[in-house]
Amino acid sequence: MIRLVDVNKYFGDLHVLKNINLEVKEGEKLVVIGPSGSGKSTMIRCMNFLEEPTSGHVYIDGVELTHKNKTEMNRKNIAMVFQQFNLYPHMTVLENVTLAPIRLQGLKKEEAQQQAFRYLDIVGLREKAHVYPATLSGGQQQRVAIARALATHQKIILFDEPTSALDPETVQEVLDVMIRLSRENITMVVVTHEMGFARQVADRVIFMDQGTILEEGAPEHFFENPTHERTKAFLSKILR
């Protein structure tokens, strides 16, 4: 579904992604962990070309992602949920969720709204449909962002640290929504520090450090028996 081939990314002289090769299968739930600065956000952002790799190739469903086709590819295949939610503050919750379906997929307003209410039900925020994002808590905003990502029926949803900007109290409500989503046949790539979530949901976990994928495996292997010293050190710090 997603294939990264020899992907390198430089920011100036900084080599943030070093020859990344990775394949994510259809419907797979991939969790990416690693210390900050390890390149995991940059890698996930290469998957929808918010960052364009300096060299290498990214394929979505067999089609190479390019500067030229990225808008169309994102419209058809990939949605993203951001650490800072990035809801549109001048629109109500309902307008946030229906903007792309109406403007990009040609749905009628009524259809789009009906469908939006279904997704707001999934994230448990139907009653907030007509308020502005600023009146919502962080957790609620992130759930709206998930509804917005779902509303375009993409096959792939990328989550870039979706709970890192949240109050500890609201982290779980967002994770619960993501756990529910993981039962669907959506390909999910999740950059996170939530190890409980990784254990419960991931089909595969990869550990990144200094721009490379250091270790990967099923969560059981990964958390019980990490092979790399670096992975062990990271896990021991994060899984107190």
Added chain:
Amino acid sequence: MMTDILSVLTAENLLFLLDGLKMTIFYAGSTILLSICLGLILALLRSYSLGFWGKLAAMYIEVLRNTPLILWILGIRFLTPIPPLWSGVVSLTLFETAIIAEIIRGGLGGIPKGQFEAGHSQGFTFLQVLRFIVVPQCFRSIVPALLSQVITIVKDSSFLWAVAIEEFTGKGMILMGRFTSTAQVFTLFALMAAVYFTINFLLSAAVRRQSAKTGRKPTLEDLSAVTA
């Protein structure tokens, strides 16, 4: 004294001034609409185009913003073949566009990068991101600054008096020539000040009221609902 005042406030004089007021509203209104549209284009170019057009927009804005309005009014009136009626609109628009472009650019600069990323990740093109996401937010945030420039435009239109365009101040100055006593001159000045004050005060009160009614920060729609 009282007769002096009354000699200014005759029906004939007031109707004469009213004609000028209509012209002022015409000049200010068309300048406001045109300079918001053109200012938006310049601001977008200066903010997001690194090439020739961006540099050109920057140059235009800097030249116009750093020269006096009266120079442009005189220049357009006497150095171009544009007819007098339109030369007023053209010179005011040329100048105010540069000011408004900078106000809009300030608003654009305040839009977080994440808004663009959210739009791009949904598959919106750059122009669609601007149209649906960035520009509406920008106008929302700049309404106070824009409103104060709108008020300035109403007042700036009085400079057109200098090229014998008979807007409100022009008409007032024609009347002024007929009066000699201090009380008469004072009355006329006070009347003219009161009229400008009333227009502009109503304008800002109306924007405030419109935004209070919708229960959110004022938006461009509020401003246009008021000016329309």
